[in-house]
Amino acid sequence: MKLYTYFRSSAAYRVRIALNLKAIDHELVPVNLLKSEQQGEHYLSKNPQGLLPALETEEGVLGQSLAILEYLDETYPQHPLIYGNAWEKAQIRNLSYAVACDIHPIDNLRVLKYLSTELAVDDEAKNKWYRHWVEVGFEKLELLLDEKHDFCVGDKPSLADVCLVPQVFNALRFNVDMTAYPKIAAIYAHCNTLAAFSDAAPQNQLDAG
Structure with missing residues (x-):
């Protein structure tokens, strides 16, 4: 594979x-x-x-x-990344799609490239665009999370955490203030104590250099 x-x-x-x-x-x-x-x-x-x-x-x-x-x-x-009863599975998908379908698509590299190359948006405005849409998404996502859990749903990583952690990593790259989203920040920190997450992190990849 x-x-x-x-x-x-x-x-x-x-x-x-x-x-x-x-x-x-x-x-x-x-x-x-x-x-x-x-x-x-x-x-x-x-x-x-x-x-x-x-x-x-x-x-x-x-x-x-x-x-x-x-x-x-x-x-x-x-x-399993999607686990539990029908309601728990739906919650996992709900949080996953909030990141992967609502936040990520308008902030990915090809969109940022288009802003720069085709619309002549300068770096300051491009970064402002990125932060705006992440902050809008994180503000709503923060309301959906339960602070009683170390992960997005339940007591083990799910598809929601798999989607959230990369989005937070990139938010930090663009200087999004994560203090406004304490539940998201706590989940991100906890996930990164696990080798499966830390080993997958960008800075630990062969092509990172």
């Missing part, structure tokens, strides 16, 4: 965490987004969308992180 990844890609970061949590043997194949290697012929032959990540399996290639994560959960049942 191969994961095509970039060290700072939030979506690839999610999958790295899940592979670690489930102790699935895999190979990481770096694809440099800043050099637009995801638009190269070789990568497009794997993932025609030209986005990261992509997971190459014996059955074929998947190129959407949430689809990859649910595939891994169904194929490798150890340490």
Whole structure:
């Protein structure tokens, strides 16, 4: 199994965490987004969308992180990412989608590149855009979290934590003030005490240098 990844890609970061949590043997194949290697012929032959990540399996290639994560959960049942009764599973999905569908898409690299190159937005305004949409999303997400838990839902990591941690990492890169979101910050800190999360962190990847 191969994961095509970039060290700072939030979506690839999610999958790295899940592979670690489930102790699935895999190979990481770096694809440099800043050099637009995801638009190269070789990568497009794997993932025609030209986005990261992509997971190459014996059955074929998947190129959407949430689809990859649910595939891994169904194929490798150890340490389930979506667990509990129907209501608990729905809560996990609700929090996961709040990050992966509402916050991340308007703040990812291709959007930021478009703001810079096509709309001539300067770095200060681009960073303001990023922080605004993260802060709007985190403000609502903070209200949905229960401070009684060390994780987003329950007493063990779920899909929600797998989605949240990479988003917080990038929020910190853009100087989002996390003191405004104590429950999110606490979950982020707690998750990073686990090797599955810390080993997947961008600064610990081979292509981070």
